[in-house]
Amino acid sequence: MTRKLKLVSFSLQTKRCAFSLTRPTSSSNHPRCRVSVLLYSDAQKQGCFLQCPRSKRVFPRRRSSAVLYRSVVAGDRSPGSGSMATSAESLLFRREIPAESPRIQLSVWQGVCSSTGMHDPRYGFQTLLQDHFFRIQRRKPLTVNNKPGCVYPDGSLCGSAPLAALVVNVQKGGCDGFPDLNSREDYKLSIVDGLGSLSAVSVWGALRGLETFSQLVYQDQEGTYYINKTDVVDFPRFPHRGLLLDTSRHYLPVRSILETLDAMAYNKFNVFHWHIVDDPSFPYQSPTFPNLSSKGAFHPQTHIYTMSDVKQVIEHARLWGIRVIPEFDTPGHTQSWGKGQPGLLTACYKGLVPSGTFGPVNPMLNTSYQFMSMLFNEISSVFPDSYLHLGGDEVNFACWKSNPDIQEFMKKMGFGTDYRKLESFYIENLVKIVTALNKNSLVWQEVFDNAVKLSASTVVEVWKGSCYHCELHRVTKAGQRAILASPWYLNLIGYGQDWTHYYTVDPLGFKERLIKMLKKLGVLKLQVLEARKLDLEIICLQKVPADTVVHVWKGNKEQYSQEMSNVTAGGFKVLLSAPWYLNVINYGQDWMEAYKVEPLGFNGTAEQKQLVMGGEACMWGEYVDATNLTPRLWPRAGAVGERLWSDEAQTSNLDTAYDRLAEFRCKLLRRGIRAQPLFVGYCDHEYERI
C-alpha cells in the first residue's frame, strides 16, 4: 500500500469536555424499583424491567448476519459506565442525569451518500455501502429532549446538536469489485456538531471507517446514543492482515465461517486464508473432480462446501472488504485427495512391494500435473483473489524414498538422493501452472528453505546447465510476465566462492551482466541486490516467481526473525504467522504474547521491511470445531488484528490495550460473537446462549 500519507494512525483528536458524567451511585435508593426487584425476585430478574419505564427497549438478541452495523451501534455501551449503572439501574435515574452532557446526541441520523466522485451510477455505490447504511440506521432515540450543551473549559458550548447524518464520501467507486492486496483502506472520519463525515479513497476504506464509527458510538444510561466530537485519520500498517481457518481437520459449518468473517471485519482483518483441504478430509466440492469430496470428505453430503457455499463465503467476505485466499496444500498434506483421485499419490513401498499406504503427490507423473492443472484452473476461476496459497509445507520424504520408480526418476533427473530437489521440482511445476493462470502464489516457508538448503554446486549447475537464456526466451515468448519479472530466487547467499569453480566468468563481470540483463528484462527487486552491495556470492535461478509470498510459520522468535530476514533478503514478500498460532493455547492471558510481537523486528534494511506484507493468525483445526472455534479465536485474534493494523508506537502498552480489548470483547458479545473473557470481570450483557 502507499505509505506516502503522513498520517497518524488511529489517533483520536477528540475535543472532549473536561468532565465526565456524574451519576448517582448505585446505592441510591429508588423505592419503586427496589421493591419491584424484591417482589419479582421469583419471576427472575426481568421483574424490574417490567416495572420500569423503558421496559420496551429490547436489545436484539441475536444479530442475524444481515443486520450488521445496526446492531453494532445498538449494542454499544458507554465507555464511562464501567461500574454499575446499566439497564435497570439506568432506568431509575433517568431524571437525574446532569444536563451537561459532553456529547453529541445521535438523534435521527442516517447515512447519506455523497455524490463526490460517485457520478457514475454504474459503480453501484448502493449495492455495497447502502447496505451498510441501511443497517446503521437507527430508530429515534427514546429521549429527544434538547439538552443544553456542555461547556468546554474555555467557556464555549459543545455537543448540543444532534448528529443528523454521517456523510460518506468515496472517491472511487468499485463497489462491485473485490478487495485486493493494493486496496486502499485509509479513511478519515470527522464528527462535529450536526454532521459526521467519512471520506475514503475506496469503498474498502469506507468500510473500515464505518467500523470505527460504530466503535465510537456509545449509550448513556437512558439508552440514548452518543458520539464524541472526533477526528480520526486512519490507515493500515500492513496490507495483508489475515486469519487462517482449517476446515479439513474438523468441518466448520458455513455459519461458523460467516460468523468468523463478521468478527474479522470488526477487527479490521482483510484476508480469510481458507485452509480448505488437508490430510483428514477434502470438503471442497469440485465440479471438475466431484470424487474428491464424495470420497475424501468426512461425509459426502453434510460435510462439504458446495459451490454455492463457497460463493456465499466469498460474497459475504467481499461485503466486509475481506479477501478469500484458498489453500490447496500440496504435495504433502494430501491424504484425503488420494481417496477420490486414485493414482495421484505416491504409493509407498515396504521392501519391494507396495505397502498399500500412500505418501505425497506423485511428482514424476504427467498425470499429476494434468490433474493439478485442471483443478487449479477451476479453483482460480472460483476464487477471484489474485493469490492462491499452494502450501508446500512439511513434505515427508519417507514414502518417496521407498518407491523404486521415484528412485529411478531421481537418478534420471540427477537429483542424487536429495529429495528436496524433487520437492522443488514439483513446486516449480505447480507454480508454473498457477502462474499460467495469472495467479500469484503464496507458499509456506519450506519452499524457500529447501531451496536455500540445496547445495551450492547444484545451484550453479542450474544456472549453467539449464540454459537460462533459453528458458527466459521461452518464458517471455509465452508472455508470462510473472516469471519474466522474477527469474530467480535471491536467497542463495553465502555459498562462498564455490560457484566460480563452475562458472568461468569473473564474478564482478557476471554480476554486472546479470544485473544488466535483468534490468533489460524489466526485473524489479534489483534494489535488493544493490542494497546489499552485491555481496551475494551467487544467485540461484530457481523458477519460482519472486513475487511469490513466503509464509513464515516455524520456530521461536530468533528463528522466525532470522527466517524473515533471509526471505526478505532474498527479495521475497513475506507474511508472518509463526507467533500467531492461536490454536496453541496456554493457561492465562496468552493474547499478550501475540500482541507483543513486532513483525518488523528482524534484522534487515528498510527495503527488506517493505517486503513484509503483514501476517496471519492461524487457527489450525486439530482441537477446534464449531463448538469452540469462536471463543478460542476471539478476542485473542483481536490482539493480532491490532498489531497488524495500528501504529506500533501507539500500541505498545499492554495495560491500555487490555482495557480497550476487554471493552471491545463486550462489544463483540453484543454483536453476537461468542468472544471469551480476557480475565476476571463482566460485561453488561453477558452471552446468554449455550
Added chain:
Amino acid sequence: MAVIKLAALLLAASVCLCSKHKSEKVPKLVNSQYGSLWPLPQSAQISATAFQLSRSSFQIVHAPKSSAGPRCYLLGEAFRRYFEYTFGYSKRLNKDRKQSGAGAEVSELQVLITSSEPQCDGFPSVSSDESYQLTVDQPTAVLTAPEVWGALRGLETFSQLVYKDEYGTLHINKSEIKDFPRFNHRGILLDSSRHFLPLKVILANLDAMAMNKYNVFHWHIVDDQSFPYQSFLFPELSKEGSYHPYTHVYTPADVKMVIEYARMRGIRVISEFDTPGHTQSWGLGQKGLLTPCYSGEKPSGTFGPVNPILNSTYDFMTQFFKEVSSVFPDAYIHLGGDEVDFSCWKSNPDIQKFMEQQGFGTDYRKLESYYIQRILDIVTGTKKGYMIWQEVFDNGVKLKPDTVVEVWKGNALEEELHNVTSAGYTTILSAPWYLDYISYGQDWQKYYKLKLDTLIHVWKGSEEQYKAEMAAVTAAGFQALLSTPWYLNRISYGQDWQQGYKADPHSFNGTDAQKKLVIGGEACLWGEFVDATNLTPRLWPRASAVAERLWSRKDVRDTDDAYSRLSQHRCRMVQRGIPAEPLYVGHCDYEYGGL
C-alpha cells in the same frame, strides 16, 4: 485454589512450534466392545443380537411392581427426556419407516423401583443408592433400581446403548448391565463469582453432568470478585457486591430452579460460601464485616479477610448461614477456608490486641482456626455437614503433633461423638476431627467442637504432594475429596483429557480403611478465564474423562478404548445440544449447530 495472580500468568510461554501440526500422543481409534458407553458400567455384557427400536411404538413405562408410579414426576420427566434423547433426532428419518421382518423389536423399557422409599420427592445425598441393573431383551427391556437415582443412571445407560444404522433405523443390542458408582461423590465445581454465569449455562451443564453420571454440583457461588447470590436477609450483599444488582445476580428463584433442575437429574447442589478469605465482595454490602487493613497507624482504606474478633461478625454469619442452610437442601455446605492472607490481620492493632488476649502469640493460623471453629459451630447449629478446603486441615497438621494426643485424651470426644451421632449425622468414627486446635494445649476445649464427618477437599500441589495429602487426611480419619489433578480451568495444547483420566483418587499409600475414606472427587472449573462464551466447550468432554474415573472400575484405564468411546460420547453430547469440544481431528454426524 483459585486465585492465580495475574503476574504468574504472564510467564512467557515459550511455545515450541516445532511442527505446524504439533504431534501429540494421540490414542488409536479402536472398535470398542462397549460401543459408546460413557462412563463404562461396572459390568456390561453386550451380545451381538440386535433389536430394533421404533419411535412410534417404543415406550418407557413404570413396571407394574415398581414402588414408583405415575405420581413420580421425577421419573416421568426423565422418561420424556430420555425418549427425546433417543428419538429426538431421528424424527424425519424414522417417521414412517417400519422395516418389515428386519428383526425383533424392543418396544418397551420397564423401570422397576424396588425400594419401598423410591425417593421420588427426595433430594439425592451422599448415601443415595445409584446402583441399577439393566436387561435389554425383546420385547421388553427392564431397568431395575432400588431408588430413582439408580434409575436415572440406568436410563442414561440405556440411551447410550441405542445406535443408528446407515438407514437411520435405531437398534439396541441384547445386553445385561449391572452398574454402580465407584465413588459416591462425583462433582463439578463452577465458579460464578469471577464471571457471572447465566442460569441457562448452569442448567445446560447440569444436563451434561447427568449425561456423564456426575452427581454433585459444587457451586462456588461467591468470592472476592462478586457476590451474585441474592440473600433475602441481606439483600445489600448482592446489591453492592455483584457485578450488577439486577442482571448479574441469582435470585432465590434462580437458586431454587437450579436446585430442582439438579434434583431431577439426581444431582446434589452444594453451595460454597468461602470465608474468611476470598470475601472482598462481601465487604461491599456488609459494612464492618471485613478487617480494616492498616498502613502504619492508620487504616489504609483496604480490607482483608473477615474480621474474626467481632461478635457482630458471628451474629451476621449465624443469620446468613441459617438462610443458606434453608435455601440449599443438601446436607453439606462447603465453607471454604482456603488461602487466607494474614498480612491484613497482622497490620490491624485491634487484631493484635485480640491475639494477645487469646494467647495466640503471633500465630495467625490460630486466629484463623478460632474463626473457623466458630463458623463450624454455627453451621453445626444448622444441622449441616461441611466441606472445607485442605488448608484448614493443613494448618492443623503443621501445629504441634503432641496435642493431637491430647485431643484424643480429651474427655469431650466421646461426648462429642454422642452429640453428633445423636444429632442424626452420619459419622465416621475413625475420623475424630479437626487437627488444628492442636497447639492450643489444654485450651482447645475452649474453642473446639468438631463434627466427625467433615470432608476435606484436596486441591493443591504436585502429584506427590496431593497423594501425600490424601494419605495424611485419611490417616487422620477424615473423609477426603480429590480435586488437584482435575483443575480443568488449566488448559494446555493437545489431548489434556488423558492426564485427568489417568489420575486416580486411590493412588496414594494407605490402608484399605484409609481408601474407604475417599468419597470421590471433583473437577473444578475456576472462573478467571471462563464465562458463558467458553465454559461448556472447555469443560466437556474433558470433565467426562474425570467422570469415568470416578464412576467406573479402577482398572478401566485403556486410553485407546476410552478415546474411542469418548469420541462418540462427545458427539452424542453435541447432538443433545451441548457444545462439547473435539478431542482430536475428526467429525460428528451432527455437528454443533447452535452458533
